[in-house]
Amino acid sequence: MVRMRMNQAVAAALGDEMREDPDVVVFGEDVAVAGGPFKTSDGLLEEFGPSRVRDTPISEMGFLGMAVGAAASGLRPVAEIMFIEFLGVALDMVVTEAGKFHFLSRGAFTCPMTVRASIGAGLGFGCQHSQTMENWMSHAPGLKMVMLSGPQSAYGLLRAAIRDPNPVVVLEPRALYGGRGQVTTGADGIIPLGEARRVREGDDVTVVSAGAMVKVALAAAEASDDWSAEVIDLQTLIPWDRDGVVSAVRRTGRLVIVEESPYTSGWGTEIAAYVGARLFGELRAPVLRITCPDVPVPFGRELEQRYMPNPGYVTDQIDQLLATGRVPDPWWVGEGRSS
Amino acid sequence: MGNGRRMERRRAVAADRVARYEQMVEIRAFEDRVQGLFAEGRVHGTTHTAQGQEAVAVGIAAAARPTDLVTCTYRGHGIGLALGMTPEVILGEIMGREIGCVGGIAGSMHLCDRELGLLPTFAIIGAGIPVAAGAALTAQVRGTDDVAIGVFGDGAANIGAFHEGLNLAAIWKLPVVFICENNQYGEYSRIDLTTPIEDLADRAASYGIPGIIVDGQDPDQTVEAVSAALDVARSGGGPTLLEMKTYRYAGHSRADKAEYRPEGEFERWYERDPINTFRARLESEGLLAAGDAEAIDGRVAARLEAALKAVEESPPATVDAMFGNIYAPV
Ligand SMILES: Cc1ncc(C[n+]2csc(CCOP(=O)(O)OP(=O)(O)O)c2C)c(N)n1
Ligand SMILES: [Mg+2]
Numbered sequence: 260m261v262r263m264r265m266n267q268a269v270a271a272a273l274g275d276e277m278r279e280d281p282d283v284v285v286f287g288e289d290v291a292v293a294g295g296p297f298k299t300s301d302g303l304l305e306e307f308g309p310s311r312v313r314d315t316p317i318s319e320m321g322f323l324g325m326a327v328g329a330a331a332s333g334l335r336p337v338a339e340i341m342f343i344e345f346l347g348v349a350l351d352m353v354v355t356e357a358g359k360f361h362f363l364s365r366g367a368f369t370c371p372m373t374v375r376a377s378i379g380a381g382l383g384f385g386c387q388h389s390q391t392m393e394n395w396m397s398h399a400p401g402l403k404m405v406m407l408s409g410p411q412s413a414y415g416l417l418r419a420a421i422r423d424p425n426p427v428v429v430l431e432p433r434a435l436y437g438g439r440g441q442v443t444t445g446a447d448g449i450i451p452l453g454e455a456r457r458v459r460e461g462d463d464v465t466v467v468s469a470g471a472m473v474k475v476a477l478a479a480a481e482a483s484d485d486w487s488a489e490v491i492d493l494q495t496l497i498p499w500d501r502d503g504v505v506s507a508v509r510r511t512g513r514l515v516i517v518e519e520s521p522y523t524s525g526w527g528t529e530i531a532a533y534v535g536a537r538l539f540g541e542l543r544a545p546v547l548r549i550t551c552p553d554v555p556v557p558f559g560r561e562l563e564q565r566y567m568p569n570p571g572y573v574t575d576q577i578d579q580l581l582a583t584g585r586v587p588d589p590w591w592v593g594e595g596r597s598s
Numbered sequence: 599m600g601n602g603r604r605m606e607r608r609r610a611v612a613a614d615r616v617a618r619y620e621q622m623v624e625i626r627a628f629e630d631r632v633q634g635l636f637a638e639g640r641v642h643g644t645t646h647t648a649q650g651q652e653a654v655a656v657g658i659a660a661a662a663r664p665t666d667l668v669t670c671t672y673r674g675h676g677i678g679l680a681l682g683m684t685p686e687v688i689l690g691e692i693m694g695r696e697i698g699c700v701g702g703i704a705g706s707m708h709l710c711d712r713e714l715g716l717l718p719t720f721a722i723i724g725a726g727i728p729v730a731a732g733a734a735l736t737a738q739v740r741g742t743d744d745v746a747i748g749v750f751g752d753g754a755a756n757i758g759a760f761h762e763g764l765n766l767a768a769i770w771k772l773p774v775v776f777i778c779e780n781n782q783y784g785e786y787s788r789i790d791l792t793t794p795i796e797d798l799a800d801r802a803a804s805y806g807i808p809g810i811i812v813d814g815q816d817p818d819q820t821v822e823a824v825s826a827a828l829d830v831a832r833s834g835g836g837p838t839l840l841e842m843k844t845y846r847y848a849g850h851s852r853a854d855k856a857e858y859r860p861e862g863e864f865e866r867w868y869e870r871d872p873i874n875t876f877r878a879r880l881e882s883e884g885l886l887a888a889g890d891a892e893a894i895d896g897r898v899a900a901r902l903e904a905a906l907k908a909v910e911e912s913p914p915a916t917v918d919a920m921f922g923n924i925y926a927p928v
Contacts, residue, residue: 288784288785288787289785289786289787292786292787292858293785293786293787293858296785296786314787314791314792315792316753316756316757316784316787316792316793317723317724317753317754317756317757317784317792318756318757318758319757320757320758321756321758344721344722345722345723347722348722348724348757348758348759382643382644383642383643383644383705384643384644384705384707385643385704385705385706385707385708385721386703386704386708387707387708387721387722388707388721552921553924554920554921554924555924557703557915557919557920558643558694558702558703558704558705558708558915559642559694559702559703559705559914559915560642560694561914562694562703562914562915562917562920565917565920566920591921594917596921
């Protein structure tokens with residue numbers, strides 16, 4: 260086990276994959292000489308050289324298209340999108356090209372590429388640099404998608420993503436890059452795609468979260484003596500661990516989902532619908548989704564903190580759910596705001 | 599709020615070279631101050647400053663009319679100030695206060711002033727280029743003589759939106775002026791590492807429009823070049839690409855110390871500092887007398903002090919602002 264920051268865990272995963280597989284190449288804006296805008300590829304250029312580690316121009320459509328072509332012809336490219344929003348100018352390459360190659364070649368071609376993108380609010384970057392946008396990719400069969408929640412998750416999921424024969428989008432909460440944790444490296448540290456992870460045991464309620472919200476859900480669970488919550492890190496958003504989540508919720512009888520994104524069409528909507536349908540009649544409370552409001556991410560420390568679910572709010576929402584057996588209003592509805 | 603003062607600021611820059619000088623001094627001092635506030639931990643988030651690029655900003659503001667819509671990037675404080683925005687509304691936005699031009703909910707990268715012709719500034723590279731062409735389409739369809747101006751960096755010349763935007767503007771002969779602020783860097787990468795040609799103006803040839811290299815460190819030349827391109831566009835001659843050669847004195851953003859710059863590069867550019875050289879020219883022409891420049895420095899410092907005070911007295915952006923203006927009322 261090595262103690263490292265999440266951005267270092269990303270770099271370690273890239274380095275280990277590059278060492279084991281000469282087909283792994285890394286490119287993106289300022290990833291080589293500068294070691295990445297968030298230092299997630301520090302040291303790679305020095306170790307692996309300029310053929311395998313490349314700085315690109317500001318040409319997301321171009322370099323993601325190259326990732327598709329390179330992947331289809333034998334390499335395992337890992338492309339970095341600095342902020343998820345920049346994927347907007349290149350979405351075709353991921354959603355409509357990479358995600359369909361295998362299907363459209365009757366299995367003759369694979370597209371083993373990884374697209375890493377930083378996501379999320381909390382650092383004062385304003386509404387065009389703070390979204391999560393996972394639903395850009397979640398409606399496109401052929402793609403897989405994971406969301407990192409800390410150093411071990413970063414190391415393990417990224418390595419699995421690179422090894423996967425399909426295009427995988429790796430969403431990296433920017434606010435977590437500096438957070439430290441113990442990381443098991445090597446083969447034992449790899450986390451299989453498609454499996455959720457229980458990060459806390461509990462009996463009264465199952466809290467499913469992902470990314471930066473895992474920490475929030477954990478803190479909320481720790482804060483209550485009145486009920487005990489099982490906390491699950493979903494880890495892979497597509498394909499998500501249906502059986503794991505359903506069996507967990509079957510045991511506690513209650514499902515709460517904590518998401519860092521607007522209420523409408525969040526990833527939790529799918530989980531809520533699926534679990535609600537599968538466990539109809541077995542649930543002891545309606546499914547509660549705790550999300551951000553349907554507004555652009557505001558700038559300004561206090562507003563931005565208000566925007567995202569925080570531990571106190573999550574605890575309070577779960578308190579109300581358990582006390583009343585009904586889904587409480589989100590804070591903004593409680594304040595009479597319509598959004 | 600302060601509409602009269604903003605228009606007055608704009609008129610002064612349009613009318614008078616000494617006022618342009620003062621505007622450049624204000625931009626430099628403003629950007630230095632912003633960097634200082636971040637360094638002191640008094641501001642949250644990130645910021646992108648434009649010290650060294652002041653002559654481009656005044657060139658645009660002096661030549662354009664307030665009805666000529668401008669698209670600009672996240673590195674927009676200087677252009678905003680030159681267009682007439684007051685230091686307090688920009689600083690207020692940077693510091694997340696109600697007094698800010700967007701009420702403090704947007705931050706440093708997102709300035710806007712409809713009366714002065716500034717569309718919300720763009721934080722996605724290249725996005726403003728086709729949008730400027732779209733503003734020009736309005737002028738063409740409606741038959742007004744307004745012109746749109748799309749301002750972007752050298753790095754943006756490598757993104758699809760640049761090529762698509764220029765081509766569209768060219769085939770439809772839209773009244774738009776594209777202004778590339780070539781400050782030699784896109785983030786931490788020097789232009790020659792990402793772009794195989796020396797002059798981005800050459801790219802205009804692919805679209806059959808004029809591409810003109812301008813000394814972006816000389817406000818007389820920037821004003822003249824933008825004016826000429828605007829005249830062409832206004833009279834139906836279609837788009838022009840102006841490449842303003844300039845230099846970004848600071849790092850890319852707050853966190854960047856620009857240690858990747860080759861030794862001596864900054865010093866070489868600083869020899870042609872747009873403020874120093876313009877000041878010397880105005881002095882030699884007798885437009886600035888002894889003591890005038892110092893008086894300008896003093897006025898600017900006092901104005902920025904007052905702006906900071908006004909911002910600090912303004913409350914933080916409200917939750918109401920966060921829920922406001924998401925949809926236009928039907
Ligand atoms: C589509 C997109 N890709 C990447 C970025 C990240 N980014 C922000 S500024 C910047 C450099 C831009 O350089 P340039 O166009 O020269 O403008 P400058 O910052 O020098 O004014 C990059 C890569 C972005 N904002 N949008
Ligand atoms: Mg630049």
